[in-house]
Amino acid sequence: MRTVLSTDAIRSSDKFGPWCDLLRATYCPVEGSRHGDMPFEARLEVFEVCTMPASRLTQSPAQYEICGPAARRSGFDDDFLSLGFRTRGVAHTLQNGRSSIQKPGDIVIRELRSITLSIGEDIDEYNVIVPRRRIENFLGNARIYTSLTLEAAEASTTLTNSFFAELIRIRDRLCPDTAARMGSIGIDLIVASMAERLAREVPKPLHGTLVVQRAKAYIESHLGDPTLDPDQLAAAMGVSLRRLQELFKEQGRHISGWIWERRLDTAAGHLADRRSGHVQIADLAYGCGFSSQPHFSRRFKDRFGVTPRDYRERAKSRGGNQRAAAVNGLLPYGGPASETGQGQVARP
Structure with a gap:
């Protein structure tokens, strides 16, 4: 992994303001606020897993709000979605009118646009960028399920988490052809887990969508x-x-x-x-x-x-x-x- 942003080099008693400045200058327009007055630390590392861009974020409690598309500086547009794998800490996500909480072991799909993220304690989270159409071809419009949490207690979520954790661990040992195939399998697992989550709710507006997904x-x-x-x-x-x-x-x-x-x-x-x-x-x-x-x-x-x-x-x-x-x-x-x-x- 390669560190692209870090508070380590910030020579200030309050590192949060300069950290937000780094985010705005490097990736996207963002407004932030602190939770409490404890010392703030953050680090963003980037890597690639099975041909897919990925990152690891570790940081202290804070809240971020991104308004509008975040693609201009990040290099991505609405053709992509972000898969969030929480390994430590608890966070609250608000996107497309849906509010949800992610705990360790949970997975969430997010759009790369307007979002509110509230981090209540020190977190460690991996994010993997995937093509939107690979998800929507099976699940329909992503706005139906963005910010919907896949709970760690579900067997399908456990399997998906384990698969991606192992991919990240051995990513440098996979030849390109194998890496591409494994990445595709990983996305299929995400689709299966989300389909199970949606089917469990079975709200009437989604019934037809689920039939089309199965078809x-x-x-x-x-x-x-x-x-x-x-x-x-x-x-x-x-x-x-x-x-x-x-x-x-x-x-x-x-x-x-x-x-x-x-x-x-x-x-x-x-x-x-x-x-x-x-x-x-x-x-x-x-x-x-x-x-x-x-x-x-x-x-x-x-x-x-x-x-x-x-x-x-x-x-x-x-x-x-x-x-x-x-x-x-x-x-x-x-x-x-x-x-x-x-x-x-x-x-x-």
């Missing part, structure tokens, strides 16, 4: 089945086709369109991944559920503007693993997280 998860696991269609999906979900169509339409989607979109995005990821360079395009097309290579090529060109073969060649010239990670929602295309500068870390 999208089913699609992901059956993309290679060429017979997958809206009728089969509705039967698997236990609802009528008409009802499922209505639920997708509420989210601005059509069932068939979503199935083909996911097949094409998955195929594009394989074409751009150098690990799949030996796979014939026809085999890749069949593996993504297309009935023939011409059918695949026609739809692919309509979507991406180039043939599958040209897409693969262009990806090779740009660096296959980076592009594959971007298509699969692990990185913003343009370079690995390690090249984006120290600004691309989770904010406090």
Whole structure:
């Protein structure tokens, strides 16, 4: 880990004001206030875990308020979310009208924008930045569940915590390909834990969203089945086709369109991944559920503007693993997280 901000070098009896100045100058507009008059100490360290930018924040009690997007200086925008893993201390989060408390072992998802964070005691928290679409593809709009706490007492939260803790511990020993796969598994665990949390509440406004979440998860696991269609999906979900169509339409989607979109995005990821360079395009097309290579090529060109073969060649010239990670929602295309500068870390 590399320390990017710290109160160690601040030569002042009151370090909190200068610490807030550092945050404003480096990351985002923030207003802060102290809890009590005890000596204030803070440290922000950055690192990368499985192609995902991450940070560790340790600090004394305080309260922060961020108004508006925090992306201008942080290097991230609304296309990203922050996963917070609390290892010590208690904090209170207010975002999108939802108030929640995080204790040691809890996990929370936050947007990188307006938020109030109240830290009542010394804390230690890890934050991992993930692509928003990797979460929303399964759970719907993030504003439904930002600031919703995954409690440490839940078995799924315990499993997720253990997985990420081990990833952080051994991150430097993983080869790039393995790291990318493990990062994807970690995000899947977060999705599963949050889906369980949402399902437990079952508020009426979320019922339709949960059905669509389940349907999208089913699609992901059956993309290679060429017979997958809206009728089969509705039967698997236990609802009528008409009802499922209505639920997708509420989210601005059509069932068939979503199935083909996911097949094409998955195929594009394989074409751009150098690990799949030996796979014939026809085999890749069949593996993504297309009935023939011409059918695949026609739809692919309509979507991406180039043939599958040209897409693969262009990806090779740009660096296959980076592009594959971007298509699969692990990185913003343009370079690995390690090249984006120290600004691309989770904010406090």
